[in-house]
Amino acid sequence: MTELRVEPSERVLREIVEHLKIQGYCSQLDVSLASGWWSRAAELAQRLSSMGWPEPVWGRETVCSASVRVQSIFDPSRLTADLVDELVRDEAEAHRER
16 A cells, blocks of 8 residues: 655644743644644654744644544654643544534
8 A cells, every 4th residue: 555645735834833932732633634644743844943933842642532543743842742632632622512
């Protein structure tokens, strides 16, 4: 199976940088990004660096329920992985209730 590599648009990268600046993380609920990019945090970090994001980012998968897993990236200098999980679960719950 060949992976379709859709490069993130400049708009999507700017949105990710804004979420990182404001809240320290960005999830699939915040920004639509091809699923393969969330798991390639190092590659995404390079692209974000070209958009002006100076910090490293780490990838994270949060299990929200038996059927919901949310991919995210976060700034490890601002947030812990456990805090990201908590924030993402809250965000997913709020999104589900809409």
